[in-house]
Amino acid sequence: MFGNSRLLSQLHMLPFGSKEWRKLLVKLVWKYKWIYLFMVAPALSLVILFRYMPMPGIMLSFETFKPSFGKSGIYDFLFSSKWVGFQQFRRMLNEADFWRAFWNTIIISLMKLLIGFPFPIILSLMINEVRQRRYKRFLQTVYTFPHFLSWVVVAGIALNLFGDSGAVKKVFMIFDPSLRDTWNFLYNSSVFRWFLVVLDIWKEAGWGTILYLAAIAGIDLSLYEAATMDGCGRIKRIWHITMPGIISMVVILFILNVGGIMNANFDQVFNLYSSPVFSVGDVIDTYIYRLSFQSTTTMDFGFTTAVGSLKTIINFALLLAANSTVRKLGYDGIM
Numbered sequence: 001m002f003g004n005s006r007l008l009s010q011l012h013m014l015p016f017g018s019k020e021w022r023k024l025l026v027k028l029v030w031k032y033k034w035i036y037l038f039m040v041a042p043a044l045s046l047v048i049l050f051r052y053m054p055m056p057g058i059m060l061s062f063e064t065f066k067p068s069f070g071k072s073g074i075y076d077f078l079f080s081s082k083w084v085g086f087q088q089f090r091r092m093l094n095e096a097d098f099w100r101a102f103w104n105t106i107i108i109s110l111m112k113l114l115i116g117f118p119f120p121i122i123l124s125l126m127i128n129e130v131r132q133r134r135y136k137r138f139l140q141t142v143y144t145f146p147h148f149l150s151w152v153v154v155a156g157i158a159l160n161l162f163g164d165s166g167a168v169k170k171v172f173m174i175f176d177p178s179l180r181d182t183w184n185f186l187y188n189s190s191v192f193r194w195f196l197v198v199l200d201i202w203k204e205a206g207w208g209t210i211l212y213l214a215a216i217a218g219i220d221l222s223l224y225e226a227a228t229m230d231g232c233g234r235i236k237r238i239w240h241i242t243m244p245g246i247i248s249m250v251v252i253l254f255i256l257n258v259g260g261i262m263n264a265n266f267d268q269v270f271n272l273y274s275s276p277v278f279s280v281g282d283v284i285d286t287y288i289y290r291l292s293f294q295s296t297t298t299m300d301f302g303f304t305t306a307v308g309s310l311k312t313i314i315n316f317a318l319l320l321a322a323n324s325t326v327r328k329l330g331y332d333g334i335m
Helices: 006-013 019-031 033-052 055-062 074-079 087-093 096-116 118-128 133-148 151-162 167-175 189-217 221-229 234-258 266-272 275-281 284-293 301-328
Strands: none
Touching: 019 033, 055 087, 055 301, 087 301, 096 118, 096 189, 096 275, 096 284, 118 133, 118 189, 118 234, 133 189, 151 167, 151 189, 151 266, 189 234, 189 266, 189 275, 221 234, 234 301, 266 284, 284 301
């Protein structure tokens, strides 16, 4: 049905991400709105259930929370505790552990943004230059596969390779036997952050190329043919045709990444960090987890909700700032 659509044919003729392209895309989606609604209904239901329905819980940030299940149900659960205003936020700003987790989150996320964000772009450009279709598909499969491994599995692989009895240590001991007693790769605070960045790139870079390769596929091939006839080499074609063709996608993903700086990938850090690297590896999400579920004292959900609320507010502010900045630079933002 979609293949025979006149609108779809027109869509392929327009530059990817342009205003005309987006208008036509909206028109196309509206034409098949019931099909798309049926497709997105399960995912949309999960978003509503786990993202929007818990929103009233933000009230816990302003209370000393004590669970209560009265006749009024959810009202008693949320509003029966003592109202303390901004006391939880003031307490948070005086907690040394919070500031350690805060700065660790910023540093790790910025390292991933500065080093990890350009990597899928470079990788997609390299894959796009492969002319043998089978080899190209093989590379895409190999690079994308790690994304489907959970961080539990990846952490297990990392421990088996880089741990005290791992294969990497045994190889290095062939050249330096003294490493038998001094090897502490996973427990070295000066290495841990870089290890997180490299492992994140290995796992997610291939998945990140999917959107860029899709954007590259939408570039008019006649532009490359004209450039070749004018004597442009591969590097010039990439710089003057491919990069401008995917810049809209780069900008959108950059804004979304900046808007998620306070999310330092809880799954990754939680499965890899340990007490020797707490000083450099403890992030906001692991800090909240420890206070909520591993505290030996009374669990103060009001305080941990306040920490989570502040993280969300900062992310939203960064999202608006990044969107405003790229719009001032002349690019289309996401809002």
